[in-house]
Amino acid sequence: MAETTAGAAAETGADLPRGFRSAEQGWPELHRIPRPPYRLPLLGDLLGASGSAPLQNAVRRGRQLGPVFRLAAFGREFVFVWGAGVVADMADESRFAKHVGLGVANLRPVAGDGLFTAYNHEPNWQLAHDVLAPGFSREAMAAYHPMMLDVAGRLTDHWDRELAAGRAVDVPGDMTKLTLETMARTGFGHDFDSFERARPHPFVTAMVGALSYAQRLNTVPFPRLMRRAARRNEADIAFLNHTVDELVRARRASSGDGDLLDRMLHTAHPETGERLSDRNVRRQVITFLVAGHETTSGALSFALHYLSRHPEIAARARAEVDAVWGDTAVPGYEQVAKLRYVRRVLDEALRLWPTAPAFAREARCDTVLDGVHPMRRGAWALILTPMLHRDPAAWGPDAERFDPDRFDPKAVRSRPPHVFKPFGTGARACIGRQFALHEATLVLGLLLRRYLLVPDPGYRLRVTERLTLMPDGLRLRLERRAAGAPVPPVPDAQDGPSAPRCPVRGAGD
Known part of the structure; x- marks a missing residue:
């Protein structure tokens, strides 16, 4: 389960939106929605579930129960959806928001x-959106491109050293x-020196701690008993705040x-003249540094x-790069958009494993899904994006x-709308x-x-969850490739390259 109940939100100090109702209260005929046949007191439907992989647990249940289903945990019931038609209905902005x-409220x-x-009722969202949207225009993106190239060069220098060793x-x-370096450099003019460190930057450690x-x-019955973990979380949040405050100072x-940071500090809303407060600037910087790099890295x-x-x-993707970029040492901004097959590879990876794997929608008014x-009004359901995409x-x-x-x-034109939602x-x-x-x-x-990417034949894809999704323990060997050189075959992986399957079904790819 990837978003929080009223109780959990209250425990983290979050204010509940006006009109909020829990799933039990907001679905008048909840009994008509399928659920697992056997339930335990308190645990509900968690028997046999992995506490570290709630999203994948829900995906397994969704395969059994259908495109709209419900699960219970710790005395509360949650409604999940994944069917293409149901999700398309929930995409109607006039009826749903x-x-x-769940985890999103836990991050407040x-x-x-x-x-x-x-x-939705908080005014700073619209203010920040209107102030920052020009920071993602075509002109702004072209200005970020050289910094993206510079950070990518630091990655390839690091990989060259690993290859040589x-x-x-x-x-x-x-x-x-x-x-992280790309977001920090382009958005905030900051360098975390990530590639010069033997261990992750403390900001990353604190970020992962807060996400975890x-x-x-979402997966413990009595969060108030997590005193040691709560103290660590407070320390992680304090470090994130301190890092950003120093950056802004x-x-x-x-x-x-x-x-982006200049826009946050100095740009007024084009119509109202309002500016972001210092506190909200800190919150926006943290949002971009965390969400702006975590999902893209996955x-x-x-x-x-x-690809491996x-x-x-x-x-085929490599041949497109050779044909489009040719002997150009440094590809220009416009040349990236011409890598249409490479982009398809990325989209297909996001289809099977959308790194932001769920998002919730609530009814704006009484309606029928x-x-x-x-x-x-206020009833909500969680959309399981990996299931929608399958x-x-x-x-x-x-x-x-x-x-x-x-x-x-x-192929895209032949599909109905609202079936590919990796970005909400x-x-x-x-x-x-x-940008991503x-x-x-x-x-x-x-x-x-x-490079040529050489997989470990014994590796089986495992997916770790910390609100976002990431391959666990994925390591690749590299072979340096001369531009335009023929591509040698890659040794077959243990589970075969032609039929990847979802790990939640017990398979490797």
């Missing part, structure tokens, strides 16, 4: 009313360094360069996993297979979507041009 609950002590964690690379760890604590709050003492990691397991797909399920009704009977051609323009939906969808896609496509192109 973002719901801040960290990010408060930042863009990701603000309740005969070591496999830590894909999730290195992608986290890459995306928020996740744990340094910027105020210097001249800016028109990045997307790159999953894409590199699938599918040498024929990697060869999909013409079947009555919902009162719905055979939208993606065909081979929906478990990794196939970038699903995102060929003709509606007015509260991810503001940095184009440009960065990830650029990095994949650079890595494919430079």
Whole structure:
């Protein structure tokens, strides 16, 4: 389960949005929604579930129970949806809005009313959105591009050293360094020196701690007993706040360069003239540093996993890079968008493993979901994106297979709307979507041009959950490639390259 109940939200100090009702109160005919046949007191439907993988537990249940189902835990009931038609109905902005609950509400002590964690009634969301949206325009993106290239160069220098030493690379760890540095450099003019450190930057350690604590709050019956973990979480939040406060203090003492931080500090709303408060600036910076790099690092990691397991797909993507970029040492901003097949690889990785794996929607008014399920105003449901992205009704009977051609323009036009939602939906969808896609496509192109990716034949994909998803323990060996050189075959992986399956079904890819 990836978002929080009224009780958990209250325990973290979060204010509940007006009209909030728990799932039990907000679904008049809850008994009509399928649930597991056997339940235990207190535990509800958690028998046999993994406390560290609640999202994957819910996905397993969804396969058994259908596109709308309910699960109980610790005396509360939650409604989940994943069917393409139901999700399309919930994408109707006139009837549904973002719901801040579960793990997202648990992050409010960290990010408060930042863009990701603000309740719909809080005014700072619209203010920050309007002030910061120009920071993701085409002109702004082109200005970020040289800094993205510079950080990517630090990654390839690091990988060259690992290759020379005969070591496999830590894909999730290195992608986290890459995306953190990219976000910090482009958005806030800061350098965490991630690639010069033997261990993760303390900011990353504190961030992972805060995300993991928020996740744990959803899976324990008595959060107030987690006193030691709560003290660690308070220390993690204090470190995040201190780091950002120092970053902002340094910027105020210097001249800016028109990045996101400058917009937060100096730009007024174009209509009202209102500015972000110092407290909200801190919350927005933390939001961008955490959410702006955590999900992109996961997307790159999953894409590199699938490319290593599918040498024929990697060869096709590499050939596109050679053809589009040619002998250009430094690809320009416009050249990245021309990597259409590489982008399909990224989209397909996000389809199978959307790194922000769930989002919640609440009813704006009394309504009927999909013409079947009555919902009162404030009732909410959690959309399981990995299941939506695997719905055979939208993606065909081979929906478990990794196939970038699903995102060929003709194939995209043949599918119904609202079946691909890795960045959420509606007015509260991810503001940095184009930033993330440009960065990830650029990095994949650079890595494919430079290296052959050799998988560990014994590796079985495991997915770790800390509100976002990340491959666990993924390491790859590299072979340096001369530009334009023929691509040798990659040794077959243990579970075969042609039919990746979802780990929640007990398989490896």
